[in-house]
Amino acid sequence: MGRNLVIQTDFGLSDGAVSAMYGVALSVDSKLRVFDLTHDIPQYNIWEGSYRLYQTLPYWPEETVFISVVDPGVGTARLSVVVKTVNNQYIVTPDNGTLTHIKKDIGIKEARIIDEKTNRLPRSGESYTFHGRDVYAYTGARLASNTITFEEVGAPVDVNDIVELTKPEAxxxxxxxxxxxxxxxxxxxxxxxxxxxxxxxxxxxxxxxxxxxxxxxxxxxxxxxxxxxxxxxxxxxxxxxxxxxxxxxxxxxxxxxxxxxxxxxxxxxxxxxxxxxxxxxxx
Structure with missing residues (x-):
């Protein structure tokens, strides 16, 4: 797999949250190339997070791993997933509608639930409010660096079950x-x-x-x-x-x-x- 890791969040850059995600990724593999998609998604705006992925993915090479964290339901029963698109790119994200535009307009081939028993940052304690650092950055970096395969992310989930937002057609x-x-x-x-x-x-x-x-x-x-x-x-x-x-x-x-x-x-x-x-x- 390629060594491009692209991160999108609604965190902004006024504190150390995004830097912590960078640090986790580079601690997994210092040779990874980490890029920003944007960190200016309006807070909790899953729709915009979905669109920015759709706007950006087609211009990146195959095997690029994207992390998208717009996660108002962090710590709830919502699933954490990695999907493989029809263009052989990967997206690591909460399953909360963030994949709507990708699913409808680009296409998803496979999806897997992140197994947090093996794909969670060691020594991250009992915190359930920063999955961007502890689960998504860690899993995305492991996938991009070939530390794990897509199959080792976790159990498969039916692509049809991936959560979608309402998306009217013109x-x-x-x-x-x-x-x-x-x-x-x-x-x-x-x-x-x-x-x-x-x-x-x-x-x-x-x-x-x-x-x-x-x-x-x-x-x-x-x-x-x-x-x-x-x-x-x-x-x-x-x-x-x-x-x-x-x-x-x-x-x-x-x-x-x-x-x-x-x-x-x-x-x-x-x-x-x-x-x-x-x-x-x-x-």
Whole structure:
């Protein structure tokens, strides 16, 4: 197995939690290459943890081991698992919905429950509140360093039993596209939807076309306006909104050099819906 270990948490970097996970990993094998995916997942936001894995995994080599710790149920009966994706990558994580996007959009071949009798940091005491260090970093490092095989993680579990969050699918009805705001391009405040470029093109779109865009939270409208579909931000005036294709080949919504999310108080998740229909072209 390769020596790449990629860690994601909602811990932030203001204390030593992430550093402790690094230390555990390097104590298992000092030759491991340890990388950060992000540690800025909003606290307890399993949905965002799931999406960031989906956003990142396809660009890493086979055999890379990912650790994802967004774990509001730490110390409860929720399972700790390692899964093997269809692209031969591994994810070490609580089974709490973090694998939703991977399971639905990439694919999981096998899953195993972490046996904490053998795959728990020695001398970690009776603490049940830092599985990121004591179970996930330790198990992930042992797997990435070939100290254990995937089979030695623990007993197999049916992939169909892996916990999933509610994940609506985008669709078209009477030439109107319905989707969801899955995530933010956080630093810039752009909205990333679950509407694929291919689905959007089914309503016969062209760059420069105008669309009526409605955004609702739990069916309560929070935004409605006309905007154009463009290749990039620079094709419109500063401060104007646009539709565009993001880096995952899905439809995005943005303000040129502004934060759409901040301007209209838009958040993310399965309750945030976007509705797009053609409008007369803006001259």
């Amino acid at each position: 669709y078209i009805e009477e030439d109107i596209v319905y989707g969801n705001i899955d995530i933010l391009d956080i630093r810039f405040g752009n909205l990333w939807t679950n509407i694929s470029r291919e689905l959007f093109q089914e309503i016969n779109v062209a760059h420069g076309d105008a669309f009526e865009v409605t955004i609702a939270n739990n069916r309560q409208q929070v935004y409605k306006n006309i905007m154009t579909y463009r290749h990039s931000f620079a094709e419109i005036r500063l401060g104007e909104p646009l539709l565009y294709v993001n880096s995952l080949d899905n439809l995005g919504v943005a303000i040129n050099q502004g934060s759409f999310a901040n301007a209209y108080h838009v958040e993310t998740g399965p309750h945030w819906q976007i509705i797009i229909r053609k409008a007369p072209k803006i001259s």
